[in-house]
Amino acid sequence: MSMNRPDETAFHAWVDGELAPERAAEVGQWLSQHPAEAARVAALQAQCAGLRALRAEVLDEPVPPRLRRALRRPPPQWRWPHALAAGVMLCLGMGLGYGLGDRAPGASPQADALTRLPVFVREAAAAHAVYVPEQRHPVEVAAQQQAHLVQWLSKRLGVRLKVPALDAQGFHLVGGRLLPGEAGQARAQFMYQDAAGTRVTLYVSVLAREDRAAAAPVAFQWTGDESARGFYWIDGRQGYAVSAALPRERLHALAEAIYHQLG
């Protein structure tokens, strides 16, 4: 009984053990009747053995400390996907709204992480946690009166505010409210919602000079907590925090859309 010459990929699949037993037996039998091809396939097997053994000594080398550190320590700066204007400081705060209750300093890694965050980010997390579950009064001024909302909050914060549109990302503006900062400053919160009812808040604060300086060395933090996460950044005098219980990519896309509209 003779069969047609198996095609080239079949020889490779045979060498790699990728063929079903029946087909493998056929190819094996064909090779046993074709010594020249069998020699070529044997060379193939030798090549595979060479690759398997290649650089095996690296496995026994001690792991360089810098590679251990790469896992242990967050990277020195968060790499935003697009080059952002120089002078804009971008920070990433994760785990907003987590463990904001009675937290003693050093009580948990999360609490530690939170105390290292700039004040306005903690305020943003608290405001997010309080108003996002609100059913009847999520905002003070609804989106229908957007012009009034912007004018009012701009006046109270002392800067010209813009309300980014997130419709392209599936979120519509619910409205906004005025909030007190930790030292009695005026802060603004805008709330957005998607069709599924997921809410995103954008918290805007005007920072004092010392706050801007103090906010600089923020490390990348990750709590693994699913309830609320956020990105924040400081652009000139203003600090922005975007919070939502969303996967990081989606939140990132929102933060980026907001950043570009505000810039």
Added chain:
Amino acid sequence: MDIDAALVHIPRLRRYARALVGDAARADDLVQDTLERACQKWALWRPPTAATADQVQAALRGWLLTLMHNLFANQWRQAARQRTIDWNETREPGHDPTSGLGLRLDLERALALLAPQSREVLLLVGMEQYSYAETAEMLGIPVGTVMSRLARAREQLRRLMEGEAPAPVTLKAVK
């Protein structure tokens, strides 16, 4: 699961990267970038459900290799863009390092002459012993492409190592 679980995979990643890029320092740079990327993306890593500890570790290694592939692919895409520009601008002939090559090469040097995509497939299947399906998933290409690339790469490698003239490489000029 903690990201420290990735620690045990570093030796394998280093070895794979060494075979992939050749130079030891550049290989460790690639591993470092991969581990940093893994830190950033850790929240996205989902261990397979109802899996044994070994299967979870295998899945983690596959995830790390996928991250490494993405970084590596970015590198050679950038390099290729650079080369294309150079070639268009200078029209310098005789840049093909394999032309007129008539000597037997050891495995590593022969490997270095293959296209980066060929090396990846060869090493994932040959060195790391991944199945075609797993390799396809990591590289984000169809299984059929893995098979054809593998057959072509092995043939090129054989020719280089046996000192035969390599199959002509078609150079695409991007314009």
